[in-house]
Amino acid sequence: MLTLAMAILGFLGWRAHQQTYVWRDSVSLFRHILNYLGDDPYRSDIYYRLGKVHDDRGNFTQAVQYMEMARAIRPDPEVSRGLGIAYGELGHFDLAVHRFNEAIRLDPDFVGAYSNYAVLLARQGNLTEAMVYVQKALEHDPENEKARALRNWLMEQREKTRD
DSSP states (O other), X not given: OHHXXXXXXHHHHHHHXXXXXXXXXXXXXXXXXXXXXXXXXXXXXXXXXXXXHHHHTTOHHHHHHXXXXXXXXXXXXXXXXXXXXXXXXXXXXXXXXXXXXXHHHHOTTOHHHHHHHHXXXXXXXXXXXXXXXXXXXXXXXXXXXXXXXXHHHHHHHHHHHHO
């Protein structure tokens, strides 16, 4: 019985190794999943994941393309925040602001949307308004380390500009 179990495990291991040639990376895996989903609403999640992969790789144009497809299927605050980040990276600040506001409208307690919006504002040199959004993030989660670090950084930057 143990020999049979070892043989099955060996075969499954070999098949898993072979499958890595089909799924060269997560992009090909997600595209394959999309082919099988048809009109399933879960496509929204896969489009968002594809967008995140491209965002992580610095392919912001493709990230926007896939995240907008996700958003068209089902509006979601995380997707809108991702779009805000990607649009900001592309220099499309009006679109970024629109998507961050959308994320906040969809989930007024979404700390990440407030924090990332603050980062966009700070990058544009609007430290005062950035601080407003960091404070909103901290109102919802006073212990959020990223928001606290961003607040401290903004305070330092404001002090530098006063000198």
